[in-house]
Amino acid sequence: MTTATRTLVAPGAPRARSRRPIGRRFTVLTVLAFAVLLILAIGWLLPFLWAIATAFKTETDAASGDPGWIGASGPTVQAFTAILSQGNVYVWAWNSLWTATAVTVITVTISALAAYAFSRLDFRGRKWLFVVIIAAIVVPPQVLIIPLFYEMLAFNLVDTHWGLILPQVVAPAMVFILKRFFDAIPIELEDAARVDGASRFRVFWSIVLPLSRPILASVAIFVFIGAWNNFLWPFLVINDTSLMTLPVGLQTVISAYGVQYAQVMAQAVLAALPLIIVFLIFQKQIVKGVATSGFGGQ
Amino acid sequence: MTAAAPTTSTIVTGRAGTRSARRHAGGSHRSEQLIGWAFLTPFLIAFALFLVWPILHGIYLSFTDQSLTGSGGGFVGFANYAEALTDPVMWGAFGNTVWFTLLSTIPLVIIALLMAVLVDRGLPGQWLWRLSFFMPYLLASTVISQIWIWIFNPQIGAANNVLKAFGLEPIAWLQDPKVNMLAIVIATVWWTVGFNFLLYLAALQNIPQQQYEAASLDGAGGWRQFWSITLPQLGPATTLIGLLQILASLKLFDQAYQMLGGLSSDTTRSIVQYIYESGFVGYRFGYSAAISYVFFAIIIILCVAQALITRRRKDVR
Numbered sequence: 001m002t003t004a005t006r007t008l009v010a011p012g013a014p015r016a017r018s019r020r021p022i023g024r025r026f027t028v029l030t031v032l033a034f035a036v037l038l039i040l041a042i043g044w045l046l047p048f049l050w051a052i053a054t055a056f057k058t059e060t061d062a063a064s065g066d067p068g069w070i071g072a073s074g075p076t077v078q079a080f081t082a083i084l085s086q087g088n089v090y091v092w093a094w095n096s097l098w099t100a101t102a103v104t105v106i107t108v109t110i111s112a113l114a115a116y117a118f119s120r121l122d123f124r125g126r127k128w129l130f131v132v133i134i135a136a137i138v139v140p141p142q143v144l145i146i147p148l149f150y151e152m153l154a155f156n157l158v159d160t161h162w163g164l165i166l167p168q169v170v171a172p173a174m175v176f177i178l179k180r181f182f183d184a185i186p187i188e189l190e191d192a193a194r195v196d197g198a199s200r201f202r203v204f205w206s207i208v209l210p211l212s213r214p215i216l217a218s219v220a221i222f223v224f225i226g227a228w229n230n231f232l233w234p235f236l237v238i239n240d241t242s243l244m245t246l247p248v249g250l251q252t253v254i255s256a257y258g259v260q261y262a263q264v265m266a267q268a269v270l271a272a273l274p275l276i277i278v279f280l281i282f283q284k285q286i287v288k289g290v291a292t293s294g295f296g297g298q
Numbered sequence: 299m300t301a302a303a304p305t306t307s308t309i310v311t312g313r314a315g316t317r318s319a320r321r322h323a324g325g326s327h328r329s330e331q332l333i334g335w336a337f338l339t340p341f342l343i344a345f346a347l348f349l350v351w352p353i354l355h356g357i358y359l360s361f362t363d364q365s366l367t368g369s370g371g372g373f374v375g376f377a378n379y380a381e382a383l384t385d386p387v388m389w390g391a392f393g394n395t396v397w398f399t400l401l402s403t404i405p406l407v408i409i410a411l412l413m414a415v416l417v418d419r420g421l422p423g424q425w426l427w428r429l430s431f432f433m434p435y436l437l438a439s440t441v442i443s444q445i446w447i448w449i450f451n452p453q454i455g456a457a458n459n460v461l462k463a464f465g466l467e468p469i470a471w472l473q474d475p476k477v478n479m480l481a482i483v484i485a486t487v488w489w490t491v492g493f494n495f496l497l498y499l500a501a502l503q504n505i506p507q508q509q510y511e512a513a514s515l516d517g518a519g520g521w522r523q524f525w526s527i528t529l530p531q532l533g534p535a536t537t538l539i540g541l542l543q544i545l546a547s548l549k550l551f552d553q554a555y556q557m558l559g560g561l562s563s564d565t566t567r568s569i570v571q572y573i574y575e576s577g578f579v580g581y582r583f584g585y586s587a588a589i590s591y592v593f594f595a596i597i598i599i600l601c602v603a604q605a606l607i608t609r610r611r612k613d614v615r
Contacts, residue, residue, distance in 0.1 A: 029520045037416045041430040051445045065454030114341035123334030143590040147352035167348045229438040231552045247440040268441045275436040291500035
């Protein structure tokens with residue numbers, strides 16, 4: 001268990017080996033591996049490429065059932081202009097951006113503070129409290145929708161962005177991941193500052209946090225993607241069209257315009273675009289973030 | 299909850315995690331206490347409000363006939379649980395969920411393993427493999443549902459075009475109750491396999507290189523190395539990935555709900571969908587809460603079972 005688990009969770013664990021060089025010999029196995037990989041990659045890209053191809057067709061071409069990549073009337077951005085001329089998409093994109101950012105900022109802040117307390121500070125109840133929080137990792141959020149909705153009703157937060165954001169900020173797994181990272185920071189660095197009279201918060205702010213940038217980025221990206229794509233809770237708590245996030249908003253439009261295939265695909269492509277750009281920019285951090293935060297990302 | 303604690307700590311602690319916090323020698327004990335709680339307070343407030351309280355209140359609700367509209371709310375004892383356990387729709391949903399979990403977990407583990415082993419060979423085009431396998435995971439359920447509704451369109455969808463090319467009869471993928479679960483499985487495998495792929499890739503990169511070198515010196519070829527080094531070394535990772543996948547698959551809702559256009563069918567209704575339907579469509583909060591806790595109990599049992607299996611494996615060693 002030890003070796004593998006450490007890979008999956010240990011933040012910044014050194015890579016045990018560099019990637020093996022491709023066989024010095026050009027073996028049959030290498031060719032076979034490449035062929036299988038290529039088939040898989042094509043299989044995985046095709047659905048998305050097909051969606052993009054449809055988005056650039058006219059509605060008539062898309063509905064004609066002609067399986068060609070380019071419609072009979074040539075490529076067009078009609079579907080995109082039609083979508084973008086309906087103001088709602090901008091509102092939903094903004095709602096998604098700001099609520100996901102708020103969830104990320106609050107989650108990372110409160111988790112990092114708590115993780116530091118569990119890692120470095122001595123207080124009564126530290127051990128059992130940590131056990132309780134770790135145990136909470138297994139609670140599936142879907143189980144809580146009824147009492148959470150009830151609670152939001154009581155707080156008058158149904159159909160508000162805070163009602164959407166707040167229930168998403170509790171991430172026990174992230175506390176665990178950050179605590180493990182803080183544990184690995186040499187305490188001598190902090191001791192030196194403490195001797196100079198720096199307060200606990202000052203040490204946390206100007207020594208621990210800067211050293212933890214990579215793990216904070218991993219956790220933040222992970223939380224952001226989860227919040228950006230979350231469907232069930234925003235779908236339940238928001239009814240007002242102008243407050244919806246992108247996934248929930250698109251769902252309502254799609255139900256209304258179900259037969260306009262090119263427009264529906266254009267929407268899918270537009271909604272996917274921001275995350276694909278984020279992935280292309282932060283590929284390394286995301287890949288590492290999944291490896292370190294993966295087990296808590298359910 | 300408490301019973302599940304060993305699970306998570308076994309999953310994630312490993313050996314490296316046992317280092318406890320080192321206490322600071324200086325500073326008065328009392329102020330250390332206060333500072334500790336000060337750092338914790340923001341998280342604890344959120345934890346208490348949005349996790350602990352809903353869990354407790356949900357348990358209370360499950361013993362009442364509370365409705366969304368506020369009527370009811372009387373204590374009904376175990377009536378909701380008794381109803382849930384004798385409700386054929388609940389058992390149907392339970393069966394569908396287990397069936398989906400089985401159908402999806404196997405390919406989601408095997409294909410991810412295959413992808414990771416092949417990519418780990420260091421063939422050129424690393425970023426392309428990672429992008430194509432992992433990108434779908436980044437997409438919202440709405441987006442992937444729409445793409446697959448389009449592919450599975452019975453008249454003009456790509457899936458039936460492929461079938462036609464092979465001379466096969468077209469299928470009403472999402473409309474035919476005999477195949478709609480399979481259609482959801484296909485979409486789900488495409489959507490989420492990249493996550494397991496990355497977990498496997500990380501596990502592969504931790505296998506000590508020396509083992510391969512030694513095997514090479516002994517004249518073991520690629521196949522032999524794969525069967526006698528790679529696969530056994532990935533055993534623990536496979537247990538973990540398998541468990542995480544089972545837990546994720548059991549929570550089926552988003553894509554199934556959207557791909558079927560919100561229609562509820564007896565062949566695809568999952569447990570989470572039934573929780574949603576009885577609470578937010580049927581307005582029976584109490585009953586819905588009871589089903590939630592039956593589901594929660596199943597998840598805890600799975601986690602405990604995993605913990606026991608892991609512990610036994612450690613004892614054997």
